[in-house]
Amino acid sequence: MNPQAPARTRGGRVAVATAVAGTVLIAAGAFWLSFTALADLARRSGIDAGQAWAWPLIVDGIIVVSTVAVVALARQRSALYPWALLAAGALVSVTANAIHAVVAADADVPGVLAASVAAVPPLVLLAITHLTVILTRPASEGATPPLADEDKTAPERGRPELQAVIPEPEPEQAPVRELAARLRAEEGWSNKAIARHLGVHPSTVGRWFARPELTTRDEQETL
Template sequence: MTLPRIVMPSRTTVAVALAAVAAAAVAGTSFWRSFTAIAELAVAYKVPADQAWMIPVAVDGLVVVATVAAAVARHRVARSYSWFLLVAGTVASVAGNGIHAWQLTGSPIGVGIAVLPPLVTLAAVHLTILLARQDNNVATTQSRDTWPDPIVATLADSDDRTDATPPRPVTRLRVAPATSPRPAATPRQDHSPATPKENATDAELRTVAIRRVVEEGKTVRATGAELGVSKDKVQRWVTAHRAATAKDTAVAG
């Protein structure tokens, strides 16, 4: 029976998780303080007590939602709109906390302390999202680093290979998808040379050139163009062949 392998999280993953939990806790406490201040301000301005909680939820909730949207949005229009709502919600939350503190204390220091919770909420939520995204990136990188090593095999090239020769790595080949067979090519009817120039010797080209000019009656220029050689060279081959033929005929006579 094979026991399942337990994969322990890395130190980086644990650190990111702890930081995210701490940032979420800070965001929660700051949200609660801002919630209380804006709810009391709403009650002071004749909002029913049983409905006063809706005002801070709408204001600070907009900050949280806009922060999440700005962090995860990919489209430029959606990101711009998310940042607009984020700025608008933050300004409204800061203003509500500041007015509430001024009414209670009448002190600039009290106002400064009161506007800290909405700003901390904004920063903590944004930091939490960034840490969560970093955790995902770390997990993805670790999964990529666990790819198997390349296969190494020993190839016997010949009988006289020594044991000290190091093995050569075998490269994995990609097999091309199967395709339908191509139709057979139609034979060419232009009497092209039997041997291409790049694979033929001068002797073979000379034989083909003499056959084209002497037996088939083609011109020297056309034969040279077909074989890829100059017409002067074809002319020399044909002249030498005719001279040799005439000499052999004279000797035989």
């Protein structure tokens, strides 16, 4: 075991916690800038001041919720709908912030510059929300545990395990094989009868008679 592994684990947790805290602060700032701009645009558009706060909450809220849903439903067909909501919410938020900047900006500030500056908060909110969700996901979801040594040598699932065929030990005594030859040549016994008489497998008797030296000896005795 590597003694530095626990230290790296603790260091990684501290880094993730720091990154999450930073992303939350950035997301809060981006949400607040976008919220105030959209709320002011809602008031200028005729929505009552007591209700204007709900409009930016709906627009920017759908960005946050859709981003979380997209990450949670990654690589699934059902993620298409959250992606559509995310694109629509981001488009509405960026466009509304740009319009508010053009309407509320000073006369000496170019409209393109004002719109570009106002588009930063909703875009940052979109990116930082996605990053926060990824950082807070459990590490086990994105990592595949390595195979143990015993798993590497185990047979694959769904495939029958191949068993080695262990040959039956043959009697090494010459008289046993000669007796089998005499029983076959003189008595006309079959391989199965000889195997039962000698207590061996019929395939063993077959291998004995398949040997050239035994067949030759058998033929000589027959002659």
